[in-house]
């Protein structure tokens with residue numbers, strides 16, 4: 001695709017002026033399609049950027065070709081973009097962006113200090129999945145080791161190739177305002193819209209939910225588009241209930257804005273979407289273990305959905321559709337059972353709460369709680385799934 005002139009986007013007006021990050025050093029770890037695309041933008045946006053491939057051989061190839069012929073063919077590297085490999089380490093980096101799929105993040109995060117991460121360097125996850133084995137959001141894992149002020153993530157509709165040539169709708173999220181602003185400024189300078197958010201976990205859960213919802217829709221679309229839409233809607237609502245329980249609670253804007261609904265539409269409509277395609281293959285009866293090789297790239301939802309379902313269950317969230325999708329992926333629920341589940345699940349009704357004299361909601365009456373529990377028990381039984389945890 002030829003390079004087209006990129007729009008000059010205005011830098012958002014703001015009350016606080018932070019120093020501009022231009023000229024500082026960024027390292028992108030992971031030279032897949034998204035890591036490569038982000039590195040191209042950072043270099044274009046004025047950061048002194050190095051893209052680190054996994055091996056010296058891969059790095060040599062990328063540098064000789066000045067393009068990533070495996071993961072992002074046809075995108076020429078800017079002259080300013082340097083190429084290296086993870087063995088080069090991270091000394092002198094101001095920003096380290098992690099462009100590896102979530103299943104590899106644990107290993108990469110554990111190795112950051114040994115790789116010479118400078119004490120003030122900021123860490124930014126690009127992943128849209130959860131980190132095994134506990135299924136935690138990447139920025140939660142990063143903040144446990146490095147503190148919330150150094151950590152951020154990127155979300156939003158951003159297919160790699162289109163982002164480089166035409167733009168995307170990015171969200172830069174961090175609990176640190178300066179970091180969110182600095183990242184957004186670099187992307188805007190590179191010609192790509194980027195919203196600033198202070199809700200990194202909400203943005204990450206929105207990204208994981210959209211991949212799960214796209215896979216669910218793909219697995220259901222042959223049976224009917226209403227069913228596909230219902231599958232996606234149930235999953236969004238179930239993950240949202242979990243997101244609202246986080247500390248600090250996720251914000252609704254993360255789920256309904258660019259990072260959630262916006263990215264879901266981009267993924268569901270994209271002919272090249274890996275997550276939706278993986279769902280379609282499941283719907284055609286292809287066994288889960290054959291799907292990654294057929295797609296040839298990271299399919300986040302295949303690994304994140306089981307982690308998401310377990311996390312929702314641990315948190316006591318009623319999530320029959322996410323649980324059913326995990327069971328479909330594990331081969332424990334046949335396709336007909338999955339479709340039946342999607343077609344018959346009724347979301348919990350709104351809670352019409354009685355208010356006490358102090359204006360606070362009173363606990364539900366015992367028969368209301370019993371009726372809710374019976375409904376959930378019957379839904380699980382119809383789908384052939386274990387009964388949901390009691391006590392909600």
Ligand SMILES: NC(=O)C1=CN([C@@H]2O[C@H](COP(=O)(O)OP(=O)(O)OC[C@H]3O[C@@H](n4cnc5c(N)ncnc54)[C@H](OP(=O)(O)O)[C@@H]3O)[C@@H](O)[C@H]2O)C=CC1
Nearest residue numbers: 030031032033034035054100104127128158159160297298
């Ligand atoms: N592609 C896209 O359009 C978008 C992707 N994302 C997210 O970005 C993340 C990465 O996805 P994407 O780039 O598409 O994935 P790809 O499958 O295209 O590439 C993954 C890359 O990560 C490398 N890698 C894996 N483990 C390591 C490691 N331990 N050290 C160094 N490199 C490693 C792989 O190297 P090797 O080739 O050696 O295996 C490969 O280069 C995912 O979470 C995805 O959801 C987000 C927005 C858009």
Ligand SMILES: O=C(CO)COP(=O)(O)O
Nearest residue numbers: 156157158159273274275
């Ligand atoms: O996250 C993406 C676009 O924002 C890419 O989604 P797929 O991995 O399904 O292609």
